[in-house]
Amino acid sequence: MSRIGVFVCHCGENIGATVDCAEVAKMAKDFPGVAFSIDYKYMCSDPGQTLIKEAIKEHNLTGVVVAACSPRMHEPTFRKVAAEAGLNPYLCEMANLREHCSWVHYKDKSTTLKAAELVRMLVEKVKLNTPLYPIKVPVTKTALVIGGGIAGIQTALDIANSGHKVIMVEKSPSIGGHMSQLSETFPTLDCSQCILTPRMVEVAQHPNITLYTYAELESLDGFIGNFKATIKLKAKSVDHSVCNGCGECSAKCPIKKIPDEFNAGLGTRPAIYVPFPQAVPNKPVIDRDNCTYFRKNGKCGLCEKICPTKAIDFSQKDEFITVDVGAVVVTTGFDIKGTDFFPEYGYGKYKDIITGLQFERLASASGPTLGEIRRPSDGKIPQNIVFISCAGSRDPAKGIDYCSKICCMYLAKHAMLYKHKVHSGKASVFYMDIRAGGKTYEEFVRRAIEEDEVNYVRGRVSRIYEKDGKLIVKGVDTLLNSYPVEIEADMVVLGTAGIANPESESLAQKLHISYDQYHFFAEAHPKLRPVETNTAGIMLAGACQFPKDIPDSVSQASGAASKVSALFSQNELTRDPLIAFVNKNTCVGCFMCQSVCPYLAIEKEKIKAKDGSVIREVAKINPGLCQGCGTCVALCRSKSIDINGYSHKQVYAEVMSLFNERSLEYV
Amino acid sequence: MQELNNKIAELLTNNLVSIFISYKKGLNGKIKPAFFTKPNEVYENYFGDEAQQNLAVYVHKPEVKKYSKVGILANIFALKALLQLYAENQIKDNYLTIVTVNQDNKVIVFADFNEIESYIAQHQIEKNTNKQKEINELLSLSREKRWEFWVEQLSSCIKCYACRAICPMCYCSKCTVELNQPQWISVPAHSLGNFEWHIMRMMHLACRCINCQECSRVCPMNIPLHLLTTKINSDMEEEFGQIAGMKTTLDFALNTFKVDDYENFIR
Amino acid sequence: MSDFEPKIIAFVCNWCTYAGADLAGTSRIKYAHNIRIVRFPCTGRIDFMLLLKAFQSGADGIIVSGCHPADCHYTAGNYHARRRWIVFQNLLNFLGIDTRRITFSWVSAAEGAKWGHLVNEVVDNIKKIGPYTEYAKLGKIGIGSISEGNYARIE
Numbered sequence A: 001m002s003r004i005g006v007f008v009c010h011c012g013e014n015i016g017a018t019v020d021c022a023e024v025a026k027m028a029k030d031f032p033g034v035a036f037s038i039d040y041k042y043m044c045s046d047p048g049q050t051l052i053k054e055a056i057k058e059h060n061l062t063g064v065v066v067a068a069c070s071p072r073m074h075e076p077t078f079r080k081v082a083a084e085a086g087l088n089p090y091l092c093e094m095a096n097l098r099e100h101c102s103w104v105h106y107k108d109k110s111t112t113l114k115a116a117e118l119v120r121m122l123v124e125k126v127k128l129n130t131p132l133y134p135i136k137v138p139v140t141k142t143a144l145v146i147g148g149g150i151a152g153i154q155t156a157l158d159i160a161n162s163g164h165k166v167i168m169v170e171k172s173p174s175i176g177g178h179m180s181q182l183s184e185t186f187p188t189l190d191c192s193q194c195i196l197t198p199r200m201v202e203v204a205q206h207p208n209i210t211l212y213t214y215a216e217l218e219s220l221d222g223f224i225g226n227f228k229a230t231i232k233l234k235a236k237s238v239d240h241s242v243c244n245g246c247g248e249c250s251a252k253c254p255i256k257k258i259p260d261e262f263n264a265g266l267g268t269r270p271a272i273y274v275p276f277p278q279a280v281p282n283k284p285v286i287d288r289d290n291c292t293y294f295r296k297n298g299k300c301g302l303c304e305k306i307c308p309t310k311a312i313d314f315s316q317k318d319e320f321i322t323v324d325v326g327a328v329v330v331t332t333g334f335d336i337k338g339t340d341f342f343p344e345y346g347y348g349k350y351k352d353i354i355t356g357l358q359f360e361r362l363a364s365a366s367g368p369t370l371g372e373i374r375r376p377s378d379g380k381i382p383q384n385i386v387f388i389s390c391a392g393s394r395d396p397a398k399g400i401d402y403c404s405k406i407c408c409m410y411l412a413k414h415a416m417l418y419k420h421k422v423h424s425g426k427a428s429v430f431y432m433d434i435r436a437g438g439k440t441y442e443e444f445v446r447r448a449i450e451e452d453e454v455n456y457v458r459g460r461v462s463r464i465y466e467k468d469g470k471l472i473v474k475g476v477d478t479l480l481n482s483y484p485v486e487i488e489a490d491m492v493v494l495g496t497a498g499i500a501n502p503e504s505e506s507l508a509q510k511l512h513i514s515y516d517q518y519h520f521f522a523e524a525h526p527k528l529r530p531v532e533t534n535t536a537g538i539m540l541a542g543a544c545q546f547p548k549d550i551p552d553s554v555s556q557a558s559g560a561a562s563k564v565s566a567l568f569s570q571n572e573l574t575r576d577p578l579i580a581f582v583n584k585n586t587c588v589g590c591f592m593c594q595s596v597c598p599y600l601a602i603e604k605e606k607i608k609a610k611d612g613s614v615i616r617e618v619a620k621i622n623p624g625l626c627q628g629c630g631t632c633v634a635l636c637r638s639k640s641i642d643i644n645g646y647s648h649k650q651v652y653a654e655v656m657s658l659f660n661e662r663s664l665e666y667v
Numbered sequence B: 001m002q003e004l005n006n007k008i009a010e011l012l013t014n015n016l017v018s019i020f021i022s023y024k025k026g027l028n029g030k031i032k033p034a035f036f037t038k039p040n041e042v043y044e045n046y047f048g049d050e051a052q053q054n055l056a057v058y059v060h061k062p063e064v065k066k067y068s069k070v071g072i073l074a075n076i077f078a079l080k081a082l083l084q085l086y087a088e089n090q091i092k093d094n095y096l097t098i099v100t101v102n103q104d105n106k107v108i109v110f111a112d113f114n115e116i117e118s119y120i121a122q123h124q125i126e127k128n129t130n131k132q133k134e135i136n137e138l139l140s141l142s143r144e145k146r147w148e149f150w151v152e153q154l155s156s157c158i159k160c161y162a163c164r165a166i167c168p169m170c171y172c173s174k175c176t177v178e179l180n181q182p183q184w185i186s187v188p189a190h191s192l193g194n195f196e197w198h199i200m201r202m203m204h205l206a207c208r209c210i211n212c213q214e215c216s217r218v219c220p221m222n223i224p225l226h227l228l229t230t231k232i233n234s235d236m237e238e239e240f241g242q243i244a245g246m247k248t249t250l251d252f253a254l255n256t257f258k259v260d261d262y263e264n265f266i267r
Numbered sequence C: 001m002s003d004f005e006p007k008i009i010a011f012v013c014n015w016c017t018y019a020g021a022d023l024a025g026t027s028r029i030k031y032a033h034n035i036r037i038v039r040f041p042c043t044g045r046i047d048f049m050l051l052l053k054a055f056q057s058g059a060d061g062i063i064v065s066g067c068h069p070a071d072c073h074y075t076a077g078n079y080h081a082r083r084r085w086i087v088f089q090n091l092l093n094f095l096g097i098d099t100r101r102i103t104f105s106w107v108s109a110a111e112g113a114k115w116g117h118l119v120n121e122v123v124d125n126i127k128k129i130g131p132y133t134e135y136a137k138l139g140k141i142g143i144g145s146i147s148e149g150n151y152a153r154i155e
């Protein structure tokens, strides 16, 4: 027999002025199953809470309805009160008399009646509530960091320094990401490599970090605290345990003309290579797509012959390893559009129209020109250079509505670097707006304009074509009444849009995380949970979420790391038990439910006879993965799935109680 | 027919199946299902145009399930039903031997469900335009008239559940209609429960029903259930481009979605 | 008909529409009192059988509402729900059930005002089309019809 207590709160005047709370409490006394009811000025206040606790004990209540504000506001408060009085917290429900009644209706008999009906509805529900207990799941205190750019590096170091293990997976032969390609960095113009390299080395040497380069995530199963990741270690064809990194092989490799990814295609590299001098690890891999040995059935093999440590191993195979991890941080960074994306700028056919990343390589002391700004076509130093911002970005016609955020800044940096290196040269920047939000960013741009005399033109460039060895840049100056501008440039740099990695969609699917319309990974909440994803235990940092600069990437990385450390500070996780479960006896194993679960929480379970033979298969819900949406509950035809907190019985009783007291006879 | 009989006898003799589900002529001349367990029973086997009943329903009856290997003669509807059941994980591998007779009277024994899938794809069932016409007529009535029509039809339902018993897709061990905690379907045979029962049945069959219309055939009260099944089937095809009993894989109207499903009715 | 006060029941998800209705409250937006909200974790949880049960329990109108597409807290519950609604609505309409009495909508946690409007509109509309007696009469038709006492709207 239920003994429900009803506690009607006036919330000062908030409810009391519109709803006759004493009357509601009086009516509630007559609802079937109600053993006690009372109204009080402020239920959430200390005396209010004490009143509830005492009533629970004194009247031996089996359930509580607090009729007050929205449960979204105070449900945790009152559940805690119930628990303190020795009642299971999940035997407490709230009727929303404030947001859904007193605040939206006028003072009237019908408003009080509605309040009473809301109370009755929750009384009917709470009678069917069952005690629930938080779910505990163990935590594996190892983090998987996917992507070894600056964001991944920072995340890995922060987690490792707080005493937890980290496994880092980087798909290219070296960690470092885009930052390793940059010359100098805004807003301070310090050398990118100089601040990055020490951290790369720290990652490689940290006792808590295991680094897998030339590796990719194959699959991820499990749930927060308990993931199983399968990692594919691509065959390097070089045994790194014996290689001493002397570099003889790369020097002797007869294939030399492969466009160099690190130099953004502006240089070439051999088939056996270390991507750049400061690479970590500083040992080569063989690019099998371009190696003669692999392309021509064992011909060549020169490197094998000359390697002093006999490290070359053509027979190596891709290897798969499986690791247990408790959390995952995705830091796979971004990509940029190439010059071939722009018909109006010649589809990439003009050699001297380059991307910002290529300019970084030209300006870098370790780049193909050793830091001298020389144009790709003939190696001449350009005397007149044009930078174009928003190339692709903020252009709905090109399918990219957003601002890529970093281009304004790096183009200002480029123009400055150019002026510092070519004193006689002329630099112009075409822009739509200058977006220089950030500490000392605006000052940085002003320095480019004022000290380095960069010519800023507000307007779009409509076309570029070649004429007599010059690039004719045609645009308008919107600050001068759209006056046409034409510049005869020697070189043009496009601040092309930052975009998601081409494989980001498939990675998101492996991780079961969501992504936005541009394929950047989606954060759980744009403001309040910017480093988490909607999948518990998987975080984001860096430019894989959206194009961002180094300071933002690093702060997000530290944020993600602290989320991971917080998770790892517990031995067990507690989760709300409002999740679904299957009735094995009636489940017929059609597994329709499996395909509707957004969290892939539904598994197949074999029901076996004593002799071990399988009698039938039924659905089983993994309590670690289920988030309690209930989509499967409403789908299952035989109603073999039910859900805590919103069970068939509970919602049925709520609906049937609403208008017709006799409808309770149907329950 | 001789070819078919030989095949069935062969399957039984070689112990490839321990029971074979087919048809025979009853004493009154009516065609009814037959369950052969020995080769010498097969002489009774009958197959012809009148053999319309969808035998797939017997596959999950306990009396049949106790046999380790089952053979079945399947007409096109039974094939569709079996394929759908397979997609719904209701048929264990290597349990069924499925036989059909094609339009040239050739006996076909299917090696697996992929073969059935392609057979079905080549043997589309023609749409019954008469039934579609009946539906369109109903739809052209005013809503009130439609209501009157169905109240009259469904008020005669005696909840004998013959429709459920004959349906190859109704295989739940405990049907929601039998639940009383809570009581989803009102028990008394007044029309409220009848409406609930038939609405629920149709919702549960949406994109699973292969429209063999056995339910309509067996209804002792002659309720035109085929109107409901045909309607729900044509809806599925129109709204979502999906037809039940066509694929080995499980993606049906109600367990999948498209981000751009229409929603002009949502405010 | 002017004194007819319809009974409207709303099935809403916790994360968007319930929160939207909360916001209507905090913004002190006034709307008709005829509405009773039942809270669900997500529109994906809303069983179509409950809509029938609501009519049985005496509802003259029903609102079903959740997060806008792409906003579902559980990413896809509302997409699944939307499909079920399409099928359900077509079926009810074919059976002659008055589908004007069921309103589907998306109301986000930020759309307190939309919620207020929606409730008022639905209440006005149902006032116009009158009480839903047709469905209740089913209990009196057929072989096992029950007496008024067992199955009645409370007036």
Ligand SMILES: Cc1cc2nc3c(=O)[nH]c(=O)nc-3n(C[C@H](O)[C@H](O)[C@H](O)COP(=O)(O)OP(=O)(O)OC[C@H]3O[C@@H](n4cnc5c(N)ncnc54)[C@H](O)[C@@H]3O)c2cc1C
Binding pocket: A146, A147, A148, A149, A150, A151, A152, A169, A170, A171, A172, A174, A175, A176, A177, A178, A179, A182, A184, A185, A186, A187, A215, A216, A217, A331, A332, A333, A334, A335, A336, A356, A357, A358, A360, A406, A410, A413, A501, A503, A507, A541, A542, A543, A544, A548, A549, A550, A551, A553
């Ligand atoms: C031209 C240009 C100039 C810039 N100049 C500046 C500047 O001056 N100052 C500044 O603050 N910022 C600058 N930036 C921005 C800066 O590059 C980014 O903020 C930074 O690189 C983001 O770091 P990240 O680690 O998130 O991504 P990335 O640097 O892109 O690193 C991602 C890493 O993940 C790896 N990866 C990708 N996919 C996978 C996968 N599936 N599995 C495993 N590993 C994977 C990649 O190989 C890479 O190593 C500039 C950007 C550009 C394009």
Ligand code: SF4
Binding pocket: A582, A586, A587, A588, A589, A590, A591, A592, A593, A594, A618, A619, A635, A636, A637, A638, A639, A640, A641
């Ligand atoms: S939908 Fe229901 S019957 Fe089918 S597998 Fe899932 S739980 Fe079992």
Ligand code: SF4
Binding pocket: A579, A580, A596, A597, A598, A599, A600, A601, A602, A621, A625, A626, A627, A628, A629, A630, A631, A632, A633, A643
């Ligand atoms: S309630 Fe939602 S999350 Fe949980 S198993 Fe069912 S569909 Fe998956």
Ligand code: FES
Binding pocket: C013, C014, C015, C016, C017, C041, C042, C043, C044, C066, C067, C071, C072, C073, C074, C075, C076, C077, C078
């Ligand atoms: S949570 Fe609102 S619709 Fe899913």
